[in-house]
Amino acid sequence: MRIDNIRIEQTSECARLAATVTWENRARAQGDLYFATPPEYADALSARADVFLPAFGLLATWYGEARLKIEGSVCPLLFEGVGANLRFLRAKEGWPRPLPAIEVKLDRTALPRCPGERTGLFLSRGIDSLFELRRNLDLVPRQHPFAIQDLLHVQGAGFPEDPNFRLGSRALEDITCKFAAITADTGISMIPILSNLRQIAAVHTPHFARFWQDHFHKAAIASVAHAFGGRLSRIIMASGCEAWAKAPTLSDLPHNYNSSTLQVTHFASFSRFEKTRMISEWPVGRDNILVCTKRSSSNCGKCLKCLWARTALAALGKESEAFDIGEVDPWVIRRLALITPSYFVHDYDTLLAPLRAAGRLDLVAAVEELLAWAGPWDTWRDGLISDLSSCLPAGARFVLVDDSALQLNGLAEDRRAIPFLERDGRYWGSPPDDATAIAELERLRGDEAGFLAVAWSSAWWFDTYPRWSAYLRERFPRILENPRVTVFDLRRAAERSTAA
Ligand SMILES: [Zn+2]
Numbered sequence: 001m002r003i004d005n006i007r008i009e010q011t012s013e014c015a016r017l018a019a020t021v022t023w024e025n026r027a028r029a030q031g032d033l034y035f036a037t038p039p040e041y042a043d044a045l046s047a048r049a050d051v052f053l054p055a056f057g058l059l060a061t062w063y064g065e066a067r068l069k070i071e072g073s074v075c076p077l078l079f080e081g082v083g084a085n086l087r088f089l090r091a092k093e094g095w096p097r098p099l100p101a102i103e104v105k106l107d108r109t110a111l112p113r114c115p116g117e118r119t120g121l122f123l124s125r126g127i128d129s130l131f132e133l134r135r136n137l138d139l140v141p142r143q144h145p146f147a148i149q150d151l152l153h154v155q156g157a158g159f160p161e162d163p164n165f166r167l168g169s170r171a172l173e174d175i176t177c178k179f180a181a182i183t184a185d186t187g188i189s190m191i192p193i194l195s196n197l198r199q200i201a202a203v204h205t206p207h208f209a210r211f212w213q214d215h216f217h218k219a220a221i222a223s224v225a226h227a228f229g230g231r232l233s234r235i236i237m238a239s240g241c242e243a244w245a246k247a248p249t250l251s252d253l254p255h256n257y258n259s260s261t262l263q264v265t266h267f268a269s270f271s272r273f274e275k276t277r278m279i280s281e282w283p284v285g286r287d288n289i290l291v292c293t294k295r296s297s298s299n300c301g302k303c304l305k306c307l308w309a310r311t312a313l314a315a316l317g318k319e320s321e322a323f324d325i326g327e328v329d330p331w332v333i334r335r336l337a338l339i340t341p342s343y344f345v346h347d348y349d350t351l352l353a354p355l356r357a358a359g360r361l362d363l364v365a366a367v368e369e370l371l372a373w374a375g376p377w378d379t380w381r382d383g384l385i386s387d388l389s390s391c392l393p394a395g396a397r398f399v400l401v402d403d404s405a406l407q408l409n410g411l412a413e414d415r416r417a418i419p420f421l422e423r424d425g426r427y428w429g430s431p432p433d434d435a436t437a438i439a440e441l442e443r444l445r446g447d448e449a450g451f452l453a454v455a456w457s458s459a460w461w462f463d464t465y466p467r468w469s470a471y472l473r474e475r476f477p478r479i480l481e482n483p484r485v486t487v488f489d490l491r492r493a494a495e496r497s498t499a500a
Contacts, residue, residue, distance in 0.1 A: 003052045004071040015042035025065050035227040036194045044231030049074045055223035057082045060100040073105035081256030117145030119234040125290035128238035131275035151190045157197035157220045185284040222257035234263045273350045280318040287321040301325040315354035330366035345374045373483045384484045391480045398451035401458045434467035452488045
């Protein structure tokens with residue numbers, strides 16, 4: 001693949017660093033990649049080839065491009081580091097294809113450092129980045145070069161991603177608004193950034209989602225950091241130490257994204273609970289926590305991460321305006337399926353002692369029950385396969401609600417899963433509404449689907465499609481229900497209606 005035509009463009013609305021991306025081995029459209037920010041930060045943008053090496057080194061590898069050719073020259077230090085990360089990830093993940101040849105000039109001259117030292121922090125408002133901000137404010141004198149002077153928030157190139165997010169003229173302002181309380185309280189400026197990196201990089205498969213989360217996210221963020229190399233000499237990426245230690249696939253190394261002008265720093269020396277404790281004593285931080293995996297600009301209060309944060313705050317005896325639900329319901333914790341990433345199991349584990357100390361034995365019991373079921377994605381999938389093998393008769397055709405995430409090829413061949421929704425035997429996305437879900441269920445039932453199974457990873461369907469859910473529960477007996485899967489027998493209701 002080639003990256004060329006690297007340029008900085010300015011309009012009255014924004015300043016953009018852009019480049020043309022051309023695929024050479026993959027049949028993907030040529031397109032312009034950009035990183036956009038308000039005009040007042042135009043000087044921060046760096047049009048060096050360095051910007052593209054972290055993200056596109058990994059993309060070229062993953063997509064099997066024979067080479068990555070970038071116009072211009074890169075810092076030799078960054079070249080070495082990205083190469084090391086790629087070799088490391090390929091060996092670790094067993095990617096079969098050879099690494100792409102990286103064709104780029106090395107800039108061997110002594111590179112000018114940006115004027116003055118300046119440190120930035122990527123801030124998502126998650127526990128890790130809020131903690132890094134608070135700790136930096138508490139520990140580092142404001143005049144020191146390590147003191148955070150810029151907060152950066154990027155949409156379109158990182159996560160958490162907003163599924164409803166559209167790149168538009170108001171998007172930069174919207175980001176600035178969401179951080180207004182924090183910038184007012186800390187006096188630190190916020191640089192909003194929009195990019196289409198995710199659009200340029202993505203294919204819509206579960207494999208890509210996994211690749212993004214496990215590998216690409218940090219490389220993408222490193223590219224964003226280098227795009228602001230005209231202003232920053234150091235950038236802090238916050239993440240959890242449990243994630244680092246427990247999830248081996250997250251272990252590509254941020255310091256390998258250093259160049260001679262930009263240092264990428266990563267800290268992970270405190271547990272998530274310790275970080276939450278520190279944030280809980282900072283009212284603006286506490287009220288601006290945003291951890292949800294389901295929503296983007298507010299917390300649902302019920303997902304894996306929301307519930308963890310709420311339970312941690314309950315153990316600390318603190319309340320937060322970030323969650324508009326009051327007390328944590330032990331039943332909701334019990335019902336929460338703990339799935340991949342498996343390091344989150346450890347995060348729940350760490351809540352037991354503080355909850356006991358706070359006398360919240362109801363929550364202790366709920367978390368213990370949750371942990372008893374917890375396991376990584378693969379273990380759950382294997383468990384679900386044996387659940388289905390034991391409860392479905394040989395030769396059964398069944399509807400599988402899994403949003404095409406599970407790939408159940410371990411099922412005995414004579415039991416056949418029908419995706420839901422389905423078109424010509426292929427997965428056709430989630431339904432727009434209850435009525436469609438019910439009509440499609442009935443259509444497949446008429447087509448001799450005997451059962452319907454809802455996998456844990458798609459349990460959100462029960463909340464999102466309440467009429468479909470009630471329709472199922474009222475008409476069809478449940479022949480299996482556990483935290484992994486709920487199975488309905490679609491045949492017996494047919495008998496009843498025939499009898500009637
Ligand atoms: Zn949530």
